[in-house]
């Protein structure tokens with residue numbers, strides 16, 4: 199239950215720790231009651247464990263710390279959480295998932311060495327709270343979410359129609375845009391549709407960067423940034439600029455290139471109730487069929503949203 203509470207604390211504040219992960223922590227005292235809670239403070243501020251231990255004070259001694267991710271073992275902008283936990287005299291730590299950051303990991307073995315009982319879990323719910331950050335820190339590229347809108351016969355454009363999917367799906371896409379650091383299309387989509395790619399139909403704290411992959415040129419007045427290098431190089435460069443999450447809204451050509459190069463982490467396909475009969479298919483040829491597994495399913499207005507995680511850190 200306390201780990202669920204820690205997950206709920208962090209889940210309610212997605213992105214708060216950016217560019218660090220957002221973590222939740224709960225300290226339960228020896229009498230079984232919650233004596234401290236914490237969420238990661240914005241970068242440079244204390245980590246969730248420290249906030250919770252500060253709140254708990256002496257009541258943490260002999261108690262259990264529930265935390266959504268393995269406590270760090272390194273001196274970043276703040277001292278290592280593992281040392282603070284040892285000093286506080288916590289008897290047991292339950293962590294929802296391992297820390298994938300090569301510079302910070304090692305908290306669990308450090309705690310065990312100091313005699314703390316550590317239970318290191320691998321809960322998808324814990325990992326997914328920071329999935330973009332995990333991909334960014336472990337793979338050196340942004341987490342890529344490929345979104346496609348298709349007809350029942352798998353075409354990305356329907357003759358005589360401006361949009362493939364309905365209004366609610368399009369609003370959902372604006373929510374997706376609001377949740378990422380950057381949105382991108384290929385130059386084919388720029389030439390066909392000249393999309394703005396900004397968030398207009400959802401609340402947004404920070405507009406995502408808006409990119410076009412390809413040789414260009416961009417049309418006059420376009421506010422997109424042109425990225426003309428090889429995809430992997432551009433993704434590495436974006437990661438170095440702090441882009442942890444990328445929503446790809448391009449057409450079939452760019453979608454095929456990303457899929458063929460195993461650069462898609464999450465695939466979202468909005469299927470509209472129409473048989474287009476004509477128009478471009480959602481991908482070109484791939485080196486081999488992609489076995490996606492069981493989808494997550496959701497009705498969005500008259501459309502159906504299918505979602506898969508193709509790779510997870």
Ligand SMILES: NC(=O)c1ccc[n+]([C@@H]2O[C@H](COP(=O)([O-])OP(=O)(O)OC[C@H]3O[C@@H](n4cnc5c(N)ncnc54)[C@H](OP(=O)(O)O)[C@@H]3O)[C@@H](O)[C@H]2O)c1
Nearest residue numbers: 346347354384385386387412413414448449450451452455
């Ligand atoms: N339903 C949907 O989800 C959806 C979404 C977007 C677009 N569309 C539709 O899709 C159609 C446009 O399709 P599209 O395939 O031309 O658009 P696209 O995939 O967005 O753009 C293709 C362009 O991407 C650039 N590119 C950059 N890196 C590449 C790489 N590694 N491999 C291949 N291309 C790369 C190239 O630009 P350069 O030529 O400049 O080199 C290429 O021409 C339009 O009808 C549009 O309405 C549908």
